[in-house]
Amino acid sequence: MLKYLKELCLMDGVSSFEDNVRDYIINELSPVVDDMRIDALGNLIVFKKGAKRVKGGLMLAAHMDEVGFIVRKIEDDGYIRFSAVGGIDARVVLGRRVFIGKDMVPGVTGLKAIHLVSAEEVKRVPKIKEMYIDIAAPDKASAEKKVSLGDKIVFDSDYLEFGEDKVKAKALDDRVGCAVMMNLAKQDLPCDVTFVFTCQEEVGCRGAFGAAFSVNPAYALVLEGTTSADISNVPAEKKVTRLGAGPVIGCMDGSTIYDEGLFRMTAALADEAGIAWQIKQYIAGGTDASAIQRTREGVRVANISVPVRYLHSASTVACGKDIKDTLKLAQLFVRAIAEGKAGK
Amino acid sequence: MDILKTLNTLNACFGPSGREDEVREAIKKLAKPFADEMKTDAMGNLYVRKKGNGAKVMFSAHMDSIGVIATVVEDEGFIRFGRVGGISPATLLSSTVRFANGTRGVVQKNEDAKLDKLTLQEMYIDIGVANKEEALKHVQPGDMAVYDAPSFLTPGGMIVSPYLDDRICCVAQLMALEKLKKTDNDVWFVFTVQEEVGLRGAKTAGYIVDPDYFVVCDVTWSDDTPKAEHFASSVTGKGAAIKIMDGSVIAHPQVVKLLNDIAKQKKIKVQQDVLKGGGTDAGAIHVSRAGVPSSGVSVPIRYCHYAQEMAALSDVEDTAKLLAAFAENKF
Numbered sequence: 001m002l003k004y005l006k007e008l009c010l011m012d013g014v015s016s017f018e019d020n021v022r023d024y025i026i027n028e029l030s031p032v033v034d035d036m037r038i039d040a041l042g043n044l045i046v047f048k049k050g051a052k053r054v055k056g057g058l059m060l061a062a063h064m065d066e067v068g069f070i071v072r073k074i075e076d077d078g079y080i081r082f083s084a085v086g087g088i089d090a091r092v093v094l095g096r097r098v099f100i101g102k103d104m105v106p107g108v109t110g111l112k113a114i115h116l117v118s119a120e121e122v123k124r125v126p127k128i129k130e131m132y133i134d135i136a137a138p139d140k141a142s143a144e145k146k147v148s149l150g151d152k153i154v155f156d157s158d159y160l161e162f163g164e165d166k167v168k169a170k171a172l173d174d175r176v177g178c179a180v181m182m183n184l185a186k187q188d189l190p191c192d193v194t195f196v197f198t199c200q201e202e203v204g205c206r207g208a209f210g211a212a213f214s215v216n217p218a219y220a221l222v223l224e225g226t227t228s229a230d231i232s233n234v235p236a237e238k239k240v241t242r243l244g245a246g247p248v249i250g251c252m253d254g255s256t257i258y259d260e261g262l263f264r265m266t267a268a269l270a271d272e273a274g275i276a277w278q279i280k281q282y283i284a285g286g287t288d289a290s291a292i293q294r295t296r297e298g299v300r301v302a303n304i305s306v307p308v309r310y311l312h313s314a315s316t317v318a319c320g321k322d323i324k325d326t327l328k329l330a331q332l333f334v335r336a337i338a339e340g341k342a343g344k
Numbered sequence: 345m346d347i348l349k350t351l352n353t354l355n356a357c358f359g360p361s362g363r364e365d366e367v368r369e370a371i372k373k374l375a376k377p378f379a380d381e382m383k384t385d386a387m388g389n390l391y392v393r394k395k396g397n398g399a400k401v402m403f404s405a406h407m408d409s410i411g412v413i414a415t416v417v418e419d420e421g422f423i424r425f426g427r428v429g430g431i432s433p434a435t436l437l438s439s440t441v442r443f444a445n446g447t448r449g450v451v452q453k454n455e456d457a458k459l460d461k462l463t464l465q466e467m468y469i470d471i472g473v474a475n476k477e478e479a480l481k482h483v484q485p486g487d488m489a490v491y492d493a494p495s496f497l498t499p500g501g502m503i504v505s506p507y508l509d510d511r512i513c514c515v516a517q518l519m520a521l522e523k524l525k526k527t528d529n530d531v532w533f534v535f536t537v538q539e540e541v542g543l544r545g546a547k548t549a550g551y552i553v554d555p556d557y558f559v560v561c562d563v564t565w566s567d568d569t570p571k572a573e574h575f576a577s578s579v580t581g582k583g584a585a586i587k588i589m590d591g592s593v594i595a596h597p598q599v600v601k602l603l604n605d606i607a608k609q610k611k612i613k614v615q616q617d618v619l620k621g622g623g624t625d626a627g628a629i630h631v632s633r634a635g636v637p638s639s640g641v642s643v644p645i646r647y648c649h650y651a652q653e654m655a656a657l658s659d660v661e662d663t664a665k666l667l668a669a670f671a672e673n674k675f
Contacts, residue, residue: 236416237416238465251413251485252362252413252428257362257428257538260365279415279486280415281416281424281485282415282426283428293387294544294547294548296548297386297548297552298385298386298389298545298548298552300386
């Protein structure tokens with residue numbers, strides 16, 4: 001499996017609480033890059049010199065943050081009420097082990113017991129606001145010694161390589177992108193590259209906007225994890241993407257129409273290298289490209305994503321080959337930009 | 345400049361959101377004799393400038409049309425698709441569409457799909473080939489398609505055409521450019537991209553031009569069809585529609601007043617345009633950088649986003665006149 005991926009996935013980094021992930025990346029990359037800075041929002045902006053300069057500059061972006069929760073209320077009996085940070089399907093929240101706050105206080109998500117549930121309630125998915133986290137505190141005062149309002153909450157999930165070339169972890173969206181960028185940053189590059197590890201993507205591409213404004217590149221490649229519903233009884237157009245079918249090249253999603261020239265260039269690079277690729281077969285979702293593309297005078301944006309099952313849950317699953325091929329294709333992309341193949 | 349002829353030149357181009365290249369090249373050719381300067385930005389917006397030392401006045405009309413995008417080519421050769429902009433099952437059903445390479449097909453629905461609950465997922469494009477292999481020779485996943493429909497004039501002076509939103513306003517801007525007399529103003533006619541998917545091109549255009557005044561030229565709903573729900577205040581044939589508000593912008597009162605004053609002085613037929621929803625480039629541009637006093641001049645159309653939209657020729661003339669007069673105004 002790709003270097004750094006395991007360590008990255010095991011780290012917690014709920015939107016706006018990306019510190020741990022950022023510190024890890026800084027620590028790993030500081031010996032091999034030329035400049036690093038953290039901006040006001042918390043984006044980590046890393047510059048590495050390459051063999052040449054590209055006119056206007058090339059930026060790569062992947063987001064550090066993951067979906068999670070935040071403490072909303074502490075009840076008199078010590079239970080914790082919480083809200084989602086980012087888009088989480090309530091169906092994947094119940095019965096999970098979670099960690100709260102900087103001290104990683106363990107807890108479990110719960111709901112009223114089944115014998116208290118009415119026939120009507122059984123038919124619908126409970127809302128997150130009806131759930132609670134049990135940290136086994138006897139009362140509010142005891143709970144408040146461990147947990148504060150506004151604390152982040154993250155899924156507890158291990159990293160597991162299993163089955164045929166598959167990996168299971170939390171936050172593959174978008175630690176796969178971060179891992180791809182870290183591996184690239186360790187290499188000699190054909191041109192100068194600014195690697196931006198963005199914050200707050202999951203709550204609406206909030207970090208990327210400021211990062212793109214300060215970096216002001218001509219080209220941007222966004223590396224992501226994207227949804228896959230490749231289950232047997234789902235029709236092709238609703239699978240969105242398929243695991244093992246190769247990197248997903250950005251053509252169009254719910255918030256961006258990617259630069260046509262760069263889309264065609266990336267697809268041609270994959271074809272030449274014998275890398276299988278796919279596009280999203282359902283037009284939905286979005287990436288940091290939506291913010292980057294429309295910054296300042298406009299940026300030509302491209303996207304390569306790894307298909308991920310059970311996105312935004314505690315157990316996200318991806319295919320090792322897709323991840324490795326995403327790195328390979330990203331390398332080819334950087335080289336093509338260095339060689340002036342982007343045209344226009 | 346002949347309205348229908350110019351419109352047909354633009355209509356012959358392929359130009360859904362994000363694929364505006366052909367439209368841009370055609371507009372460049374038409375604008376060249378009148379422009380001091382032209383440029384294109386990273387997103388594909390076209391800037392046509394008449395240089396001056398006075399106020400910087402910006403207009404925009406979007407080049408893109410709504411469309412669909414091929415997602416899955418099925419074994420039998422049928423093509424599933426997603427939407428590009430605000431296109432709905434009811435407007436698409438049984439229409440003809442064309443791809444960039446000229447491939448044409450009809451849009452139909454699964455046999456068991458219910459008309460009143462129709463979703464895009466139940467629809468497909470039939471390009472009339474035997475199987476997937478044959479289909480892939482003509483259409484790849486990711487290829488976009490647009491309505492394929494004729495344009496003609498009615499005896500009552502109406503134009504019927506696809507993509508009136510917003511090619512008819514591209515025509516109006518070109519007419520205004522042609523009419524424009526010598527002025528000290530620095531006038532920018534911008535032809536934007538990706539309006540239909542969320543005012544995306546306008547965002548960078550506003551940043552680049554950084555204008556003193558902005559007037560969007562787009563279509564607006566016409567409230568003159570049977571049982572119209574008063575979604576808008578304008579109607580076809582009653583003149584250029586001066587924007588007071590739409591779903592994305594509340595026009596600057598002084599720009600609205602100025603447009604009305606100019607119209608009165610130059611005897612241009614106008615009406616006041618309040619649109620309860622929808623959005624225009626003004627939505628992105630009025631909040632660009634430090635903010636821009638903005639309004640709009642719209643052409644009311646019937647059947648917006650259908651394969652055949654309808655507008656009054658006279659409204660297009662009035663719109664072009666008002667744009668030119670505003671561009672010449674001493675600020």
